[in-house]
Amino acid sequence: KAGVTQTPRYLIKTRGQQVTLSCSPISGHRSVSWYQQTPGQGLQFLFEYFSETQRNKGNFPGRFSGRQFSNSRSEMNVSTLELGDSALYLCASSLGDYTVETQYFGPGTRLLVL
């Protein structure tokens, strides 16, 4: 089975721009969660999508948004980029049926905001 894939792997943007990151889950997984990893704040939960609906949300401003498509692929968008948005963005997929909620992570997208 193919793992979780994320595109692009690296991205450089400037302040004020917006960015869209993509995540393809493991086949059969219906839940996709997004996390931000920074040296200062560590790993923080952004949001989770299940069946095209946001099911959980972390404590991030509205500039961070996401969506999920009918094939379970997910995108996250960050508008009006700030320097502090530079981070590794990780997505994770799981079955989403609340049995053993084992999340499998992709390699991440490293975003640098200049």
Added chain:
Amino acid sequence: GEDVEQSLFLSVREGDSSVINCTYTDSSSTYLYWYKQEPGAGLQLLTYIFSNMDMKQDQRLTVLLNKKDKHLSLRIADTQTGDSAIYFCAENTGTASKLTFGTGTRLQVTL
């Protein structure tokens, strides 16, 4: 509240055992996980333990859970240089696909 703590750094000699500790505060956590992150990579799931278990063994990995003290540990037997990485413990509260991660422990394996 949700707050997961780990020591920042651990150095061991190759062939010795490593023990990485984690303290969590959310007593309603259903599952507790250990993830490994190598430089420039994503998170690799190592193992997990259900909250009603005390111990789980998986090849070189042993997870111990003390629910009373909210303490979780990961023991790596016969530590190898390839085990050098950052190890994160994480918890979820069962009804949410949201993981709360510890700060991570950097394991350095020396020859």
